[in-house]
Amino acid sequence: MKFLELISVGKTFRSGGKPPAEILTGIDLHIEKGEFVAVIGHSGCGKSTLLSMIAGLEDATAGSVCLREHEISGPGPERAVVFQHHSLLPWRTVLGNVMLAVDAVFAREAKAERRARAERWLEKVGLKEHMLKYPHEISGGMKQRAGIARALSMEPEVLLLDEPFGALDALTRAQLQDEVVRLHAENGLTVFMVTHDIDEAVYCSDRIVMMNVGPRASIGQILDVPFARPRERISLMESEGFAHLRARCIRFLYDQKGKQVPVATPIPVPDPVVGEPALAG
Ligand SMILES: Nc1ncnc2c1ncn2[C@@H]1O[C@H](COP(=O)(O)OP(=O)(O)OP(=O)(O)O)[C@@H](O)[C@H]1O
Ligand SMILES: [Mg+2]
Numbered sequence: 001m002k003f004l005e006l007i008s009v010g011k012t013f014r015s016g017g018k019p020p021a022e023i024l025t026g027i028d029l030h031i032e033k034g035e036f037v038a039v040i041g042h043s044g045c046g047k048s049t050l051l052s053m054i055a056g057l058e059d060a061t062a063g064s065v066c067l068r069e070h071e072i073s074g075p076g077p078e079r080a081v082v083f084q085h086h087s088l089l090p091w092r093t094v095l096g097n098v099m100l101a102v103d104a105v106f107a108r109e110a111k112a113e114r115r116a117r118a119e120r121w122l123e124k125v126g127l128k129e130h131m132l133k134y135p136h137e138i139s140g141g142m143k144q145r146a147g148i149a150r151a152l153s154m155e156p157e158v159l160l161l162d163e164p165f166g167a168l169d170a171l172t173r174a175q176l177q178d179e180v181v182r183l184h185a186e187n188g189l190t191v192f193m194v195t196h197d198i199d200e201a202v203y204c205s206d207r208i209v210m211m212n213v214g215p216r217a218s219i220g221q222i223l224d225v226p227f228a229r230p231r232e233r234i235s236l237m238e239s240e241g242f243a244h245l246r247a248r249c250i251r252f253l254y255d256q257k258g259k260q261v262p263v264a265t266p267i268p269v270p271d272p273v274v275g276e277p278a279l280a281g
Contacts (some may be wrong), residue, residue: 009026009064010060026063027050032190033188038208042213045217050194079156094130144167222231223239234238
């Protein structure tokens with residue numbers, strides 16, 4: 001049975017009085033269970049929109065997004081999302097934030113069991129000793145960890161990450177990448193990660209989906225990342241294979257820059273249209 005499938009997916013935004021904006025078109029992608037897929041592309045091409053459709057937060061306006069051959073029609077606990085900026089509730093402790101997710105998904109379990117679940121995930125992301133603190137009392141990296149613990153505490157099959165480490169310093173980002181890679185391996189997770197960080201895409205993923213520029217963006221190329229797991233960061237990043245894949249991503253993004261679609265139609269173009277591809281480190 002197919003796991004996660006995007007079949008001729010398109011998205012057109014229609015909002016009051018404005019001309020329709022066709023953002024994505026003809027997206028075909030099959031993601032296998034346990035796969036780690038990274039998505040890169042210029043700012044505004046529709047990466048977050050694509051992720052939101054898999055999350056069930058946005059509907060596809062063409063084609064279908066299916067999980068195990070059932071069309072996704074809304075959010076579900078088997079698909080958890082972590083955004084770039086944490087979305088912790090400021091009036092709840094770290095534990096309280098994770099408990100919210102656990103309580104929603106495992107409502108039938110006794111309170112002590114639910115609390116043990118939340119604590120177990122906080123321990124896995126190294127936050128157990130900080131679990132009684134409030135979001136304003138912990139660092140940015142710790143907040144992202146809490147967001148990851150909250151997402152994973154629902155025991156999802158699919159983890160959707162939208163630039164999850166974009167706001168963090170390089171060292172914290174590297175640590176969290178390693179944690180997500182470990183959690184992906186330990187829990188048989190399927191991961192779909194949008195990123196602007198090419199090194200992150202190459203280091204973490206099994207495949208890199210490279211999006212064309214929008215509007216009417218589609219998948220330009222898909223790169224296989226053949227490195228064995230577990231991966232050792234420094235030696236991998238110093239290898240020729242890594243440099244080769246990294247260069248292919250950069251070349252793709254630079255080529256896309258030249259293919260920017262002129263604003264010939266009333267379709268809104270994002271502002272700013274093109275950013276330089278971000279490199280880690
Ligand atoms: N709800 C909406 N209504 C109308 N247009 C929208 C809506 N959400 C997103 N868009 C437009 O869709 C396009 C793609 O947005 P999206 O956020 O998916 O891009 P992105 O690739 O994630 O960009 P970035 O890399 O900057 O995060 C943009 O032009 C954006 O303005
Ligand atoms: Mg985005």
